[in-house]
Amino acid sequence: MSLAFCGTDNNSAAYNVDGGVLNNGCFLDALNVVPHVFLLFITFPILFIGWGSQSSKVHIHHSTWLHFPGHNLRWILTFVLLFVLVCEIAEGIVSDGFSQSLHLHLYMPAALAFMAGVTSIVYYHNIETSNFPKLLSALLIYWVLAFTMKTIKFAKYTEHGIGPRQLRYCITGLLVLLYGLLLAVEINVILGRRYMCFDDPTEVKPPEDLQDLGVRFLQPFVNLLSKSTYWWMNKFITSAHKRPIDLKVIGKLPIAMRALTNYIKLRKEFEDQKSSNESLPSSSFLSRCLQPLKVVNRKRPARDDWNNFSPRGDQEADGVSQGVDQDTCIKVTLQSAAESEMCLCLLDSLCCCPPRTHTGKLTMIVGQVGCGKSSLLLAALGEMQRVSGTVTWNRWVSSFTSSLLECAFFLHRGPVAYASQKPWLLNATIVENVTFEMPMIKSRYNAVIEACSLQPDIDILPQGDQTEVGERGIILSGGQKQRISVARALYQQTNVVFLDDPFSALDIHLSDHLMQDGILKMLREEKRTVVLVTHKLQYLPHADWIIAMKDGTIQTEGTLKDIQKSEPELFEQWKTLMHRQDQEFQTETVTETMTDLERKNLRRAMYSREAAKTEEDEEGDEDDDNLSQVMRQRATIPWRSCGAYLSSAGPLLLSLLLLSQLLKHSLMVAIDYWLARWTSYVISAKADAVSSPNCASACLQDCSFSHAWYLSVFSVLCCLGIVLCLATSVAVEWTGLAAAKELHHGLLNKIILAPMRLFETTPLGSILNRFSTDTNTIDQHIPTTLECLSRSTLLCVSAMAVISYVTPVFLIALLPLAVTCYFIQKYFRVASRDLQQLEDSTQLPLLSHFSETVEGLPTIRALRYEPRFRHRLLQFTDANNIASLFLTAANRWLEVRMEYIGACVVLVAAVASISSSLYNQLSPGLVGLGLTYALMVSNYMNWMVRNLADMEVQLGAVKRINGLLRTEAENYEGLLSECADVPDGWPRHGEIKIQNLSVRYDASLKPVLKNVNVHVSPGQKVGICGRTGSGKSSFSLAFFRMVDMFEGRIVIDNIDISKLPLQTLRSRLSIILQDPILFSGTIRFNLDPEMKATDEMLWEALEIAQLKSVVKTLPGGLDAIVTEGGENFSQGQRQLFCLARAFVRKSSILIMDEATASIDMATESILQKVVMTAFADRTVVTIAHRVHTILNADLVIVMKRGTILEYDTPQALLDSEDSVFASFVRADK
Template sequence: MRVTLARAVYADADIIILDDPLAAVDAHVGQHIFEHVIGPNGMLQGKTRIFVTNAVNWLPQTDQVVHVEQGRICSIGRYEDLVETDELFRSYLQDSQVDVSEAAGHHHHGANAALTQPTNHLAPYATEADADPRKATPIDGTELRTATKKRHGKETTKLIGVEEFRDGGVTWQTYKLLARNMTYWMVAIVLVGYALGSAFFLVSNTWIGTLTTHNYTLADGSVDQRYKGFGLAIYAVFILAQLIFVAFGLWGVSYGIIKAGRSLHNSMLQRLIRSPMSYFDTTPLGRILNRFSKDIDTIDLTVPSYMRYFLNAFFLSMAFAFLIMIEIPLTIVFVVPLMAALYLVKLFYQKTAMQLTRIDAMKRAPLISSLQQSFAGSNVIVATGNSNRFIAESHQKVDELTAVIHLSNGASQWLAFNSLIITNILTTVVGLLAVFGRDNLPFGKEAASVGLALTSTVAFNIIVQWLVQNLCDLEQSLLSTERIRDYSDAPIEAPAVIPDNRPPPKWPYQGKITFTNYEARYRPGLDLVLRGVNVTIAPGEKIGVVGRTASGKSSLTLALLRIIEPASGSISIDGTDISKIGLHDLRSRITIIPQESALFSGSLRLNIDPTEEADDQQIWDALQSSRLKAFFQNSPHGLNTPISEGGSNLSVGQRQLMCLARALLRRSKILILDEATAAIDFETDQFVQEVVRKEFADETVISIAHRIHTIMDCDRVLVMDAGRIVEFDSPATLLDKHDSLFYQLAKTAGAI
């Protein structure tokens, strides 16, 4: 969000629209951003700022307040005027726990007083600047999940990994991988089918030549028709055998490649689903989409076509070569060196073609990423007037990809031209031998032999060109197998289930959580985000977790779910070390309501009960408890009401309430609220807190919050700073200590 805000400042537009940019930051950071960027003395001063927010503590520092309810503007005017004259606005402030009588007093102190004293009367949201000068320092880069340097000055891994660029052709490991996924017996069927089909093709052509040369005549000089009929029957048998074996070969290629494509796709998908989050932090989405779209499409459609063409051309060319050498043995002197020359041309071409194919794939991934990002952010792009820039960038990426495609086509034409020259040399040699050797060579007077040799040479000329081109195309298309193999070897998380160490079905029984000397980092090479964490959370205890931005609050959540693994130490739940059990067994027993709701394209039922374990009444009860039943009952589809991807057809508050309903249906012993109410209005926030207190009274609840008031009724508060637990006690005890960090955070937030 802060990067987006920086982009808005950099745009230097006359009108700035800010859609609740301070929802996901703590009070100190929010105060800093408002004072230095958004507020009357910030970097955007002098510009028109439309500031949408649920936090009413900023309203006294605005020129005009627009109060919106149910899609209608209820009132508009200066804050002080609305407090004095607008009953609906005053009611809204009271619902937000604002001392309206004190707020109205600002009208008598003038505008400047309203700007300099906004906090004492705004209990839940105020952000009065603390007198401690350390709090006024700008936010530094240490809060980023990736650092630019390792400890001791060594370079860390890059934020986005560079895609590996290989040299050379397709390795034997790639062919072996494809054969293994096709299954070796299927490969044997393909090779035997094509080999026997070509053998019968060779025999049939030789037989028809013999049949036309030796005619058996009767005593009266007529041709023995029985012999001719017998010969044609044998020829038909050879042709039928050829068709049968070639059909087996074609079936083997089609079935085998489909099987291999499915196996490679599933292997890559299962691997990526099991990959740790750190892998996706360093791998752009465009690369992954490129593998699942272009590369899978190549394996499913392009590889079988080129493989059929290549195998057909290879065995046919061998058959024609044997025919030519059988009929005119002297041609062997020319066939071998010409084939060697053709192979050298192919090698020379392949070095360039393979690299062009790899460059094509590398240029295609950024284009897919750019299109995906443009579609996802189309409303922002249009709203900020950057359509032309994104179109120009897209055109540039398309031009770069098209340039590679044109080079590939040019190289392909070069190969075809050189292959044509080499194969035509053989045609010329056979023709000259047939003409000038008719009186001196043994085959010269056998018209059938010469004719068969000449026709075979012409066919050999065409098929060899086809063979070389399809061999090169096949090797290039097999690069997709190579690229998928790389992702099939992606790192994976710990096993989902460890059969020898599965927790009991009702685990956790109580919800006791113990951190012991726990330390963790997001991935190797980065600094620790949690340092020496030692804490015990009692069963059924309600714990609030607070701290400034990047203090390690959300990292605790990731550690509990083993999204990040420990660098040292351990976490146990009800005495069970969570590092010793499978990830599925762990994560299926913990419920989390995240800040950004996770909804999927599908029905309401699917989003509330993804595992399909609850009946309709249980789902309606969960919706009733989350105050959504009336809304969806009005829909003619009921529980089958369609939900758009990401819940885009619902409001932010409704999306969070759906996550609450999901948690209510699941009923785990441990519930985590990770900034679950940061982006919703105060009324919905209060409702969520009430539901959690009522419905999860016996469960262990860990509530991570920037809004201090949301955790004031917790049993204990855990205060994080720089990845360490600096305070852990009841809210009242910590507030009594004026030198505590929690007291400073509460004071900055106006909670005291």
């Protein structure tokens, strides 16, 4: 077979143009080669010399920012051109197959044109990247030449009678059209950029987004090919294999995608709709739906009222206006139905002239609980719904540049420092909560910290004032949170300060210090107007103006002397209360106040946190020592967690699940295979019938075949498939339920039986997350993901097996495809897991900030900080959105590549199947079966990899729960048997012998008690005192074996408690803690959880605790409801309930661990009286909060640093002049 361009041996004769240059088809095809060779010859040197180079004028880190006019259209036309050229090559090859010799001119020009087309788009991309449009002139020449050559060829086809019925004619016509459109695009670039034949070329600046080096999301800026294939994500996806993805890696959002941009757009649309004065259908509908709720919930602010759907300012919505006398700062006028009037006038220092002689004024608001003091402050701030009346603010501005004082009223009030009754803190550091977006002034900050007595608390914290307080200040006590809230108000440089009952959670000494140093000294020196709501009447003499409220109205107002004259009865009542509070101040103990207890609890919490953090740091250091191993583990599927989850379901269910899945998918393949055989048999039978000379073409009845056999088998297979699908679904749900129940049951048992050390070193939120978020993941998500993963995996394997069975040659191509798929899933899983975790981690701050903002709206709006919090909210939204966008882009990245692999599978399967069928090696049914499965491979592979990535993330919940399951439980078994060795009613006498006892919280920690020896006779009352950290509480915990008693022993009634079962020990002793604990349920349940006591016994215990009258007034009596934590009872009542519970248990030993620390002195005296009478014959160990409470004890133990410093009767210790106990008593007096 000869090989020549024109298909003849004499090529020179083939180029004969005697009949005309354009009439020789081969010569014309040769001319068509010229433009393509020209382009290849011109562009290759430029590409090799300046590949990827950028203009010196472009200094930007992204190389795909610039798009010439018609960018997307050029890419689309080029793709279509390449496809048409492939069709032309195929047409030429097929046409050449009918000739004896090879006619290269039929497909070689098209092949060169294909190469030139690819080169043109690559060349264009590099020119566009380098921003040097003058080099596009080569493409202009190429499009002109190619369009001309194809137009001539198309004209000659028409001249020689070749019409649309021939494929060659249609392809040539399409090429003429495409070359013409590309030429038009090139001319459009010239006109747009003016780089040729123009004196003033157009300069293009990079987008503003890409000038920011932090922008990494490039989808809007890359070329069409990269945009459609997510090619720009390749580097990002592979980088996750080297280092974890965080917010620094993913960068910022483009400006058009940021929350602020969308907020402005939506707000503009919303304002336009409001300004149109037309009722919106959706707003009208929602207004009607919310109308009944408005009647019920009348305390909603006016800004949330959907009926106020009109453009009104905050002034009218809040009821805040202007226009008062010059000697008034705020005037509140509230009119009720009875036309009564309540006015509040606060003297503002800024209203005095001249401005250099300002003096601060203090206004106090007093009254009983619920009389409306806090509501009055909120009304002044515009936080209450205004039914009638006005709130008027007056603010004066002084101009020091003029000789005359220029004063002006402001339409809106200025910022107000507001400390609410319920302290509100941010989930931030202490210094950030105090400064609260204000610049840091060290001297002012130190003065505020000193005024609020926060320095001792800050010294306890490991990071000082840089310690984060947690959500809602969870690591702090109520008093500590209250002082930080007041410190924030003091630090703000506002003219007006509102303090709503700041002393409620503080003890007497701390309240007095805050009043003297914070309010009277600091605020008055700064000449700031202060409005103070308080119950501490001893501070009334310091007030410049007093407002007494009663039942929502002002009872009287004026100075203290004015009220003494106008309301003598009220003044005498105040005087009595002030005298009582002064006595309480004098009798408050010096050894351990409520503030000392708060700091002790904070020290314990920080100690536990630091211990846990140290353990985590040690684990992190171990991981950092082998970073490569850590990165390898990131890319490895957590088989151990997967095995732990599956093993939790049990071997029987696991076997049932695997068997049902295998049978189900095998049966699905069998059904499809049976259909293929059925189809092949039908086609073969019809072909045989048509070709048989014995059968007429019109009637094939005699040569027909029966469908009954195939139909019956197909029906049986379908019925079995339905049954197996049902069985598989049941097996999946059953397995998920069994595994979830087993993990939850094990977790619950571990937590219940866990030592106290676990709760001290593990944050409560972490434990709650194991029972909430992680358990929900195991319950709801893992079974579904596991089912989808197994289904997609088995479907993919089935498809590959079927294709390999139909065409075994497919196995050759399967290996490279499998390797490619492996690396794609390897990189995707790591990136997807990081992005999912990043999305979750960025969502939590967003929700937390939103909830914090909602809770602190009065404080935020009082300070006029709405823009700052809105900006922060938008920042959190952007962080969450960018993580979500990258996660979506990563999923699309995977999907595109799985589609490519699927397309390759379809191509190989189709070519192999059709080639085999042409040689009669395959039946038509099997060919169709192989192609059908090949078409579904891409979808199966996509979902297989995505489900695998999801499963990897969800198995993290199993890993975290397994971490808690490895916690060593307390040893509840003892050497003594409860039934045989422990007598009933033990301990009967209450004799306690402590011999050389040493106690520590953990084997890695120092002892907290050292060589303690004590002997307590039956029925004795023992008092234990000492300063904070002396080991008093550890002493009480040792009785219940909640700490590690590594030396010595405790013997109660001749039985060593270390040999007792824990359940027996703890059920025979009683303890009353500082914070009384009541459970949700009934009073009966709280007094007798085991339901063993009779009603008479319960009423007797309540009578002894002096609670019988209280319980009788409740609906249900003993069956009255107790809310969570006993919130429907006072602190003192809850403590008395705990005392009654201890009496019901009839324990011979009662331990009181600072039980009177958080109750008033009246309740304390009741409690002490009950203990002395009801427990007269029992042993009572009292850890003292106030020293005078143990003066009547039989023995007193003074502790210091874990050792017993003094041990004797109270009188003997008092008689000793050098006694530490005596010094405590003298200080108490």
